[in-house]
Amino acid sequence: MSDTAAVAATALYKRYGSVTALAGVELTVRRGELVGLIGPNGAGKTTLVKIACGLTRASAGTVTVCGHRAGTAPARAALGYLAELFRFPGWCTGAEVLALHQRLARSTGGASERDELLELVGLSDAGERRVETMSKGMQQRLGIAQALIGAPPLLLLDEPTSALDPAGRRAVRELLEELRTRGVAVLLNSHLLSEIELVCDRVVILSGGRVTAAGRPSELTRAGGIEVHTAAGLRRFPTATREDAPAIVASLVGEGQQIYEVRVVRSTLEDVYLEAVTPE
Ligand SMILES: Nc1ncnc2c1ncn2[C@@H]1O[C@H](COP(=O)(O)OP(=O)(O)O)[C@@H](O)[C@H]1O
Numbered sequence: 705m706s707d708t709a710a711v712a713a714t715a716l717y718k719r720y721g722s723v724t725a726l727a728g729v730e731l732t733v734r735r736g737e738l739v740g741l742i743g744p745n746g747a748g749k750t751t752l753v754k755i756a757c758g759l760t761r762a763s764a765g766t767v768t769v770c771g772h773r774a775g776t777a778p779a780r781a782a783l784g785y786l787a788e789l790f791r792f793p794g795w796c797t798g799a800e801v802l803a804l805h806q807r808l809a810r811s812t813g814g815a816s817e818r819d820e821l822l823e824l825v826g827l828s829d830a831g832e833r834r835v836e837t838m839s840k841g842m843q844q845r846l847g848i849a850q851a852l853i854g855a856p857p858l859l860l861l862d863e864p865t866s867a868l869d870p871a872g873r874r875a876v877r878e879l880l881e882e883l884r885t886r887g888v889a890v891l892l893n894s895h896l897l898s899e900i901e902l903v904c905d906r907v908v909i910l911s912g913g914r915v916t917a918a919g920r921p922s923e924l925t926r927a928g929g930i931e932v933h934t935a936a937g938l939r940r941f942p943t944a945t946r947e948d949a950p951a952i953v954a955s956l957v958g959e960g961q962q963i964y965e966v967r968v969v970r971s972t973l974e975d976v977y978l979e980a981v982t983p984e
């Protein structure tokens with residue numbers, strides 16, 4: 705079944721009474737792919753992830769996880785999930801939290817799985833430490849270790865870095881990069897664009913329950929022309945691309961201009977995001 709997508713959502717709708725949280729979403733996460741689902745609060749990100757987990761039912765449309773209908777036992781077994789606002793009991797140690805979740809997931813990995821996961825998330829020394837003495841970043845990494853119990857091919861992480869300071873975010877980002885080398889597919893909800901831009905293979909922008917933009921970060925950040933600083937001031941060539949730069953420079957030099965700087969302008973993912981979520 706490895707030719708099936710890790711997640712495939714087709715014509716997905718979700719209504720909560722009069723609120724339409726998802727309005728016809730199409731989304732695919734391929735095996736081993738790291739996809740960022742980004743959008744403002746209320747866009748429907750959590751709803752989509754909860755449907756994939758089987759915690760919420762779709763109003764219409766389908767979601768499959770590794771080829772299995774979302775919510776069925778094989779679909780649930782194929783994924784690891786970390787909720788947006790989770791809290792482990794403060795009096796539990798890191799190893800106890802993992803042991804509890806091993807029982808819930810019916811994992812037979814025992815102490816060796818716990819040790820391996822603690823090491824993977826950089827908490828080797830924290831196995832005997834109580835959750836209440838851990839920083840937010842450590843708890844978040846413990847949460848990701850929990851989601852990895854049983855080595856699922858797919859991780860669903862809801863805002864895994866939003867509550868973290870820059871060092872904590874960086875640690876999670878490095879962990880995601882490690883998971884990519886292991887071939888784990890990840891669907892990551894976030895409103896923090898910098899993280900996504902740095903780590904994701906693809907981003908999907910969700911706004912008002914619809915996908916308004918999707919693609920590789922490098923595809924989404926469009927070229928924004930060329931700027932040339934000359935002795936006479938700044939000259940802009942808004943429709944030019946990088947390939948046009950030599951000809952532009954040659955022609956300006958031909959006119960006798962002195963050139964101090966040439967810059968190929970790219971819009972940032974943030975520009976694209978703001979464009980994609982701004983209401984018409
Ligand atoms: N259980 C619920 N009951 C009613 N409305 C809900 C429920 N969960 C989410 N919503 C609404 O659905 C929309 C999408 O919410 P959510 O999926 O949490 O968005 P996001 O995670 O992108 O912030 C919002 O308008 C939210 O208020």
Ligand SMILES: [Mg+2]
Binds near residue numbers: 749750751862
């Ligand atoms: Mg959310």
